[in-house]
Amino acid sequence: RAKATGKARYEVFNTTMHTRAAALLQLETDLRRGLERREFQLYYQPIVSLKTSAITGFEALIRWQHPQRGLVSPAEFIPVAEETGLIVPIGWWVLREACRQLSAWKIQFPEYQSLVMSINLSAKQFTQTNLVEEITEILRETNVPAQSLKLEITESVIMDNAEIATTMLFQLQSLGIQLSIDDFGTGYSSLAYLYRFPTHTLKIDRSFINKIDIDSEQFEIVRTIVTLAANLGMDVVAEGVETLKHLAQLKALNCGSGQGYLFSKPVDSQMAAKLLQEQNIVVDTLPI
Numbered sequence: 001r002a003k004a005t006g007k008a009r010y011e012v013f014n015t016t017m018h019t020r021a022a023a024l025l026q027l028e029t030d031l032r033r034g035l036e037r038r039e040f041q042l043y044y045q046p047i048v049s050l051k052t053s054a055i056t057g058f059e060a061l062i063r064w065q066h067p068q069r070g071l072v073s074p075a076e077f078i079p080v081a082e083e084t085g086l087i088v089p090i091g092w093w094v095l096r097e098a099c100r101q102l103s104a105w106k107i108q109f110p111e112y113q114s115l116v117m118s119i120n121l122s123a124k125q126f127t128q129t130n131l132v133e134e135i136t137e138i139l140r141e142t143n144v145p146a147q148s149l150k151l152e153i154t155e156s157v158i159m160d161n162a163e164i165a166t167t168m169l170f171q172l173q174s175l176g177i178q179l180s181i182d183d184f185g186t187g188y189s190s191l192a193y194l195y196r197f198p199t200h201t202l203k204i205d206r207s208f209i210n211k212i213d214i215d216s217e218q219f220e221i222v223r224t225i226v227t228l229a230a231n232l233g234m235d236v237v238a239e240g241v242e243t244l245k246h247l248a249q250l251k252a253l254n255c256g257s258g259q260g261y262l263f264s265k266p267v268d269s270q271m272a273a274k275l276l277q278e279q280n281i282v283v284d285t286l287p288i
């Protein structure tokens, strides 16, 4: 069909395709090399109890320091890593590195024994048949109790792999690992599944938080999710808490935990340790 529309257009199409393919191939090569040359780094963003303002855990977020391009956003390279399968070795690195860090912090800060590390799992990782074995091995190696590890997956990862998910999630639960549903409210999910799966936490997507103080529909949606979580015995974390007004609304709704720029941006491990040391998150000058 491209040929029938004329040579010129065909070549344009072809060039675009070629450029995109070449760029993807380059990115893949760079990702592979980046893994070998240790160009990846983890940043950590605190998750905070809205009741006490204490840091209860961190979400590990990957960063890539590309030698030519500088910092590349995970939004750009995670999808390519997923497509090429490189997310599997990258994901194992993330798990191991985050657990190693958590273990070090628990030694450094004995008062933070119940600190939990949240780690994002993509679809490809989640469907690895050796996931449970590998996680067990990493926990053993790094001396992290299973209760201190929380895995974040999105609704679509669960729904697209419902059968595998059921087995996997119950295996992970039986080890004591916690499970969060990330970006909750943006995917499609069945309430029946939500109830059936051993889910510990709903993370409300930040698109529902950003106007919670001025948009009554957002407020009602968040109220509904918080109530749903409470009725199902789940914890709830609001993502993208950026202002004191956001915080005030979330507290009014009895939302248990929050994460966002108001408390801290994702920071490197040194800065995260400083936050723990100084318990430097206290936002107790609340307007309510």
Ligand code: C2E
Pocket (backbone or CB within 6 Å): 045, 060, 061, 062, 073, 074, 075, 078, 091, 094, 120, 121, 122, 152, 182, 183, 206, 239, 240, 241, 242, 259, 260, 261, 262, 266
């Ligand atoms: P996510 O898991 O939903 O992570 C939260 C994202 O929201 C992070 O973006 C974080 O920096 C950003 N964020 C946190 N608080 C605020 C806020 O108050 N306002 C705004 N505007 N943004 C906020 P980041 O680090 O760029 O990561 C983007 C996505 O990339 C993550 O979304 C996750 O889906 C994926 N990702 C990151 N690290 C990993 C990883 O190690 N493995 C996998 N599979 N995916 C990862």
Ligand code: MG
Pocket (backbone or CB within 6 Å): 059, 120, 152, 182
């Ligand atoms: Mg996440």
Ligand code: MG
Pocket (backbone or CB within 6 Å): 182, 183, 203, 205, 239
């Ligand atoms: Mg999220």
Ligand code: MG
Pocket (backbone or CB within 6 Å): 182, 183
């Ligand atoms: Mg996300």
